[in-house]
Every structure is written in structure tokens, then in C-alpha cells.
Amino acid sequence: MDVEHTSNKLVPQRQNAPALARSAGSDEDLIGLWIRGKSANTAEAYRRDVSQFMRFFSGSLHYVRLEDLWEWHDELRDEGRSVATIARKLAALKSLFTFGHKIGVLPVNVGGALALPKIPSQLSQRILTESETQLLLHDEKSVRNTVLLQLFYASGARVSELVGISWESVRARRSPKGAAKGQITLLGKGSKTRSVLLTTGVWTQLQALRASELADGHGQADDPLFRSAKGGPLSRQQMWRIVRSAARRAGLPQKVSPHWLRHAHASHALDRGAPVHLVKETLGHESLATTSKYAHARPDDSSSNYLDI
The missing domain is CATH 1.10.443.10 (Intergrase catalytic core)
Known part of the structure; x- marks a missing residue:
């Protein structure tokens, strides 16, 4: 079964996809599954970072390309965000795309090829x-x-x-x-x-x-x-x-x-x-x-x- 995309609905690639994937009927559902079990503070931070990217991208996670992630990286840098902040936000997206691909919702792990900016040690x-x-x-x-x-x-x-x-x-x-x-x-x-x-x-x-x-x-x-x-x-x-x-x-x-x-x-x-x-x-x-x-x-x-x- 091919991936069918309507609005921000995500349909698993295979009819025999696991129940976890079948429950991710939308971007919001996928994000909810991804942050499940994380601490309240971590979940809130992850959701905030992903929401910021979604506003920038204005589309479904299914259609995100590696180029889109780098464009967001450049925008964050132009806004004057620190390297540590940019790395944290990109790491959140990388984790989300890896999770979505692992459970069979996203056909490609676009975050897999994303290299995070190196943070200079300030300890x-x-x-x-x-x-x-x-x-x-x-x-x-x-x-x-x-x-x-x-x-x-x-x-x-x-x-x-x-x-x-x-x-x-x-x-x-x-x-x-x-x-x-x-x-x-x-x-x-x-x-x-x-x-x-x-x-x-x-x-x-x-x-x-x-x-x-x-x-x-x-x-x-x-x-x-x-x-x-x-x-x-x-x-x-x-x-x-x-x-x-x-x-x-x-x-x-x-x-x-x-x-x-x-x-x-x-x-x-x-x-x-x-x-x-x-x-x-x-x-x-x-x-x-x-x-x-x-x-x-x-x-x-x-x-x-x-x-x-």
C-alpha cells in the first residue's frame, strides 16, 4: 500500500503496520506518541520546538526534506539563536523523524542524514x-x-x-x-x-x-x-x-x-x-x-x- 497524504493525515505504508503506527493518524498524533513517556519538562520543550518548525514549514511532516531542515537551521542562525539552541531544536526534529520512520509512519527518516552543529565547550x-x-x-x-x-x-x-x-x-x-x-x-x-x-x-x-x-x-x-x-x-x-x-x-x-x-x-x-x-x-x-x-x-x-x- 502506497502512502496516501491528505492535509496533515499520515497513513502507514503497509496494511500490516503495527498498532502504534496505525494510531498515528495525523502529525499531532505522531508527535503525541513520540513524547509519550518523557518527563513533563522534556515533552513541553520537544513540542515547542516541533511546533516552531511546523509554523516555518507550513506542511505535513510527511513532506519534509533534508533541505527544509537546513533552511530552518539558517533561519534560526539569522535570528541570532545560539549554536546550542539550534542544535537542541534540530536534535528534537531528528529524534521525531527517526521515531516516525521506525514505527512505519514516515517512509523516509529525513533526520537520519541531518548533522547537528557542533557546540563549542563552554563548561x-x-x-x-x-x-x-x-x-x-x-x-x-x-x-x-x-x-x-x-x-x-x-x-x-x-x-x-x-x-x-x-x-x-x-x-x-x-x-x-x-x-x-x-x-x-x-x-x-x-x-x-x-x-x-x-x-x-x-x-x-x-x-x-x-x-x-x-x-x-x-x-x-x-x-x-x-x-x-x-x-x-x-x-x-x-x-x-x-x-x-x-x-x-x-x-x-x-x-x-x-x-x-x-x-x-x-x-x-x-x-x-x-x-x-x-x-x-x-x-x-x-x-x-x-x-x-x-x-x-x-x-x-x-x-x-x-x-x-
């Missing part, structure tokens, strides 16, 4: 020095915000891993010398959990926050670790604003984000002699290569100890 520009990090961490007046900033750095957590986290995810630990420490359990990518040890200093701040929360009638196991003024957990946007505000107070000119503190954790720990495999486990990296790149971001800085926090 070293996003790593705070240790002194900059200490300024950012210790000029905050709010106990809650202080703990949030310190946890971003001390645990190397992603924003998504601290949003909505509750008190049941933290518990006390004792060091061999008897000093009070703690650990936090994070839910990372792919729903994988990992536990990260917390230093005495961070644990002390965390306990001060809990004492304050308990005094206000909160701080129970299922209560949010980082409570907003309305009683619910802080949102991603609120966490970003807290980090940005702390960076401004510290006099940092860059637009610092929470992820910069994750970068700082990796770089500073490696600089101070932490084994690369230990940093990999702490940050929840899938690949050792991802962690190793931090060791080369600032090769002139090094010392023999781990993080000072």
Missing part, C-alpha cells in the same frame, strides 16, 4: 571558583535558602531532584569519629535513586531548618524539605530565583543557575583529589566520560583534599 566558563562559591553560599540570611544553596553544592543535585523532596529523604549518619553527619536520597534521571552523604556543616544547617519548621507546625516526614510561603514545595522557578539572587549579592556578574553549583561540586571535588568514580556516583552520571570532562575544565587548579563546606 569552564560555567564553573565558579571556590571563593566565588563560598561567597554565594554564605551571604544568605534565610535558613531555608542557605540550606538549599548548600545542598545544591554539597550534593551536586539537579533542580528536578530537589523540587518536591520531603523530610523523609534525609536521615542522620554517624562518622567513625562520632561527628554528626547525614545523608540525602535523591530520585534522579530514569527514576534511579542514589544516596549522598552530607558533611557535618551541611547537616547542622539542615537540622536547624527542621527545628524551625517543627516550631511552625511543619517538618514532618512527608512535609516538603523546602516549603514555600503558601505551604507547598518551592517550584523550579523559585529555586532558580534564590540562586540568582544569591549570586547577585555575591557580586557575581554571570547569570548563575542551580546547575552551576552542580558543575562546581564536580570540578572542586576532582581538583581536591576525589576519585572520579566517586564523583560519578555522587552526581548520578551514566557515563564516566561525563564526569571526566570536569577534570580538564580548569587544569591549573588542584589540591589534595575534598570540598570545604
Whole structure:
């Protein structure tokens, strides 16, 4: 059976196409199948990128050619979009066309021949020095915000891993010398959990926050670790604003984000002699290569100890 195209209707090439393909009766159906199972943030970003391309192309995905993708690339470049942004948008389309072809909806994987623009490494520009990090961490007046900033750095957590986290995810630990420490359990990518040890200093701040929360009638196991003024957990946007505000107070000119503190954790720990495999486990990296790149971001800085926090 040949492909029949009407408006933006997509008809599978073969009558014996799998049920998944038969359910993709339109471009919108195909996009819905493609983003199914992805996180809400990823799905929203993918849909936004594809919608932007569809407005540019003004036609069905079935008729897209490689030349159309490169024309869009040129338009994005002319608009002044960064190489990273263009690469991300093209990667989304590449993934969509690969998926559509794999399930038998699209006759040709037009994205298969699409080479993504290479992104120059800017990791070293996003790593705070240790002194900059200490300024950012210790000029905050709010106990809650202080703990949030310190946890971003001390645990190397992603924003998504601290949003909505509750008190049941933290518990006390004792060091061999008897000093009070703690650990936090994070839910990372792919729903994988990992536990990260917390230093005495961070644990002390965390306990001060809990004492304050308990005094206000909160701080129970299922209560949010980082409570907003309305009683619910802080949102991603609120966490970003807290980090940005702390960076401004510290006099940092860059637009610092929470992820910069994750970068700082990796770089500073490696600089101070932490084994690369230990940093990999702490940050929840899938690949050792991802962690190793931090060791080369600032090769002139090094010392023999781990993080000072």
C-alpha cells in the first residue's frame, strides 16, 4: 500500500503496520506518541520546538526534506539563536523523524542524514571558583535558602531532584569519629535513586531548618524539605530565583543557575583529589566520560583534599 497524504493525515505504508503506527493518524498524533513517556519538562520543550518548525514549514511532516531542515537551521542562525539552541531544536526534529520512520509512519527518516552543529565547550566558563562559591553560599540570611544553596553544592543535585523532596529523604549518619553527619536520597534521571552523604556543616544547617519548621507546625516526614510561603514545595522557578539572587549579592556578574553549583561540586571535588568514580556516583552520571570532562575544565587548579563546606 502506497502512502496516501491528505492535509496533515499520515497513513502507514503497509496494511500490516503495527498498532502504534496505525494510531498515528495525523502529525499531532505522531508527535503525541513520540513524547509519550518523557518527563513533563522534556515533552513541553520537544513540542515547542516541533511546533516552531511546523509554523516555518507550513506542511505535513510527511513532506519534509533534508533541505527544509537546513533552511530552518539558517533561519534560526539569522535570528541570532545560539549554536546550542539550534542544535537542541534540530536534535528534537531528528529524534521525531527517526521515531516516525521506525514505527512505519514516515517512509523516509529525513533526520537520519541531518548533522547537528557542533557546540563549542563552554563548561569552564560555567564553573565558579571556590571563593566565588563560598561567597554565594554564605551571604544568605534565610535558613531555608542557605540550606538549599548548600545542598545544591554539597550534593551536586539537579533542580528536578530537589523540587518536591520531603523530610523523609534525609536521615542522620554517624562518622567513625562520632561527628554528626547525614545523608540525602535523591530520585534522579530514569527514576534511579542514589544516596549522598552530607558533611557535618551541611547537616547542622539542615537540622536547624527542621527545628524551625517543627516550631511552625511543619517538618514532618512527608512535609516538603523546602516549603514555600503558601505551604507547598518551592517550584523550579523559585529555586532558580534564590540562586540568582544569591549570586547577585555575591557580586557575581554571570547569570548563575542551580546547575552551576552542580558543575562546581564536580570540578572542586576532582581538583581536591576525589576519585572520579566517586564523583560519578555522587552526581548520578551514566557515563564516566561525563564526569571526566570536569577534570580538564580548569587544569591549573588542584589540591589534595575534598570540598570545604
